[in-house]
Amino acid sequence: MSLAAKKVSRYIIAIIIIFSLNFVIPRAMPGDPLTNLLGEDVILTDSSVTTLRSEMGLDRSFSQQYLDYWRSILKLDLGYSFHRHSPVSDIIFTRMKWTLLLALPSLLLGGVLGTVLGALAGWRCENRSQKMKTAFFLGVYCTPPYFLCLLALYLFSFKFALFPLKGFYDTGSALDIAHHLFLPILVMTLFSLSRNYMIMRGSILQEKSSLYATYARAKGLYDAEILFRHVFKNALLPIITLLAMDFGFILSGALFVEIVFSMDGMGNLIYDALLSRDYPVLQGSFLIITLMVVSANLLADILYSRLDPRVRWH
Amino acid sequence: MMQKFSRLGLFLFLSFVLMAIFSAQLSPYDPWMRFEPYLHPGQEHLLGTNDMGQDILSELIYGSRVSLIVGFGAALMATFIGTIIGLLAGYFRGTTDEILMGITDIFLMIPQIPLIIVIASFLRPSFWLVALLMGSLWWTSTARVVRSKALQVRETGFVQASRALGFSDRHIIFTDVLPNIFHVIMPKFLLSIASAMIAEASISFLGLGDPTMKSWGMMINFAFTRGGFINGYWWWYLTPGLCITLFVLCVVLMGFTWEEEEQATLRLE
Numbered sequence: 001m002s003l004a005a006k007k008v009s010r011y012i013i014a015i016i017i018i019f020s021l022n023f024v025i026p027r028a029m030p031g032d033p034l035t036n037l038l039g040e041d042v043i044l045t046d047s048s049v050t051t052l053r054s055e056m057g058l059d060r061s062f063s064q065q066y067l068d069y070w071r072s073i074l075k076l077d078l079g080y081s082f083h084r085h086s087p088v089s090d091i092i093f094t095r096m097k098w099t100l101l102l103a104l105p106s107l108l109l110g111g112v113l114g115t116v117l118g119a120l121a122g123w124r125c126e127n128r129s130q131k132m133k134t135a136f137f138l139g140v141y142c143t144p145p146y147f148l149c150l151l152a153l154y155l156f157s158f159k160f161a162l163f164p165l166k167g168f169y170d171t172g173s174a175l176d177i178a179h180h181l182f183l184p185i186l187v188m189t190l191f192s193l194s195r196n197y198m199i200m201r202g203s204i205l206q207e208k209s210s211l212y213a214t215y216a217r218a219k220g221l222y223d224a225e226i227l228f229r230h231v232f233k234n235a236l237l238p239i240i241t242l243l244a245m246d247f248g249f250i251l252s253g254a255l256f257v258e259i260v261f262s263m264d265g266m267g268n269l270i271y272d273a274l275l276s277r278d279y280p281v282l283q284g285s286f287l288i289i290t291l292m293v294v295s296a297n298l299l300a301d302i303l304y305s306r307l308d309p310r311v312r313w314h
Numbered sequence: 315m316m317q318k319f320s321r322l323g324l325f326l327f328l329s330f331v332l333m334a335i336f337s338a339q340l341s342p343y344d345p346w347m348r349f350e351p352y353l354h355p356g357q358e359h360l361l362g363t364n365d366m367g368q369d370i371l372s373e374l375i376y377g378s379r380v381s382l383i384v385g386f387g388a389a390l391m392a393t394f395i396g397t398i399i400g401l402l403a404g405y406f407r408g409t410t411d412e413i414l415m416g417i418t419d420i421f422l423m424i425p426q427i428p429l430i431i432v433i434a435s436f437l438r439p440s441f442w443l444v445a446l447l448m449g450s451l452w453w454t455s456t457a458r459v460v461r462s463k464a465l466q467v468r469e470t471g472f473v474q475a476s477r478a479l480g481f482s483d484r485h486i487i488f489t490d491v492l493p494n495i496f497h498v499i500m501p502k503f504l505l506s507i508a509s510a511m512i513a514e515a516s517i518s519f520l521g522l523g524d525p526t527m528k529s530w531g532m533m534i535n536f537a538f539t540r541g542g543f544i545n546g547y548w549w550w551y552l553t554p555g556l557c558i559t560l561f562v563l564c565v566v567l568m569g570f571t572w573e574e575e576e577q578a579t580l581r582l583e
Contacts, residue, residue, distance in 0.1 A: 014423050158546075270428070274431065275521070277435065286432045
């Protein structure tokens, strides 16, 4: 089997396993599976329980249910939220746009700034100002993201009233949305930046002492030239895989940021679903997030093989 | 530069551990005892009281116990699973390696926090459950590091010698390979404590923690949901957050220093 086929099959297996997990969880957990599938605040009469049970296929055999489950997944049908009176997929797609608007800029900014600043810090690790910077980002790295949000919200929105307290928009103009998004994106960027910073710094520290760097110096190249034309490229490779894995992390982080800033994205959707035990929404969100993380990983793998001539898919 | 900080980190780490062990002796009051609510920090109550009139300092000291147990428990379990899987994959190579690393890759892709949220929403919240779930999800990076180190160690002379002498695989893995990998496992263990504590704090913040057990994360959750934040009672939510950050910081510092020293000795060789 070629490497590409092996990798792709690994992703397919991952998706099958995670989706199956999503099928098993509500049926294996204590309590009536019907309640577990519909959500806990749904009040039903006896007759509607029987009709719903057959409609959801809960009276059929387990294997039949499993096949039905896959059939509906392929039709992009993630179930119906009785709590919100609309199909789960519709709710998630409208909410996901906002979450991505928050997560993607932070991921990109954090990735670019984190690698460049981290590279400088690793390259000039004796420098005093670099040490201060490292200490700062280490502090951010060790703080739970939502706590950082609470602090930022308290300081900038509450005390100094520079930014709005909640939501994605008031009037809906682009400027208004940007004003609302500034603080959350700032915190998320700091959060992803600090992670990339620490890893890039370590990576550069390792590459710095390798022979080709010494040779480049012996040739008489400028310091910055050695860093950005030779060492940076090699140290960057682990970051690409990391960015993909970080995508899941950033997305989870965005959930908490949204809760603190009361923004109507995926985070608050999950939070509300959690409080009202709206299981279809919870599971649907989990599936969509998984799907996104897995595709980000696949993308990173492809990118990696393009950028690193030592790793080629055959 | 990290060495200096790492000594400070060790000192802080030990004081937090002592605080968790002797919380009954150290805390001025019972964390559930009720006094006047919303007291500012003062002489009676060094860090003030919350909405129920409970002493924040005592809550913090008792909270260290819960938070540390969850962090250590999850990290221990994760390190254990990761080490076993990494050792087996690295030592036996071939098909075993393919299968075990395939599983690791799959686990690496599962968004952990959302999965924990889904499972925990179905079950009654308890902090054992959270620790167990985190432990069974967080082992992937340890497994990868242990595997790559095991691949190296298995080719060294003394392992070859024991194999030639006819020792069993189990014997070789545990007496020859494992002790030589131990120094890469320890920093990983420390870093998993850090991520487990941050995750616990996040999950508790969502209200999925154990309401009968006050961890630092639960304290922030209470302060956020019961209006301590809106009213600006900073001593209520700031102190547990700072405790989490400080503890994670000292664990991470020790872990990073260890890893860097490791790489430095590698270079010297």
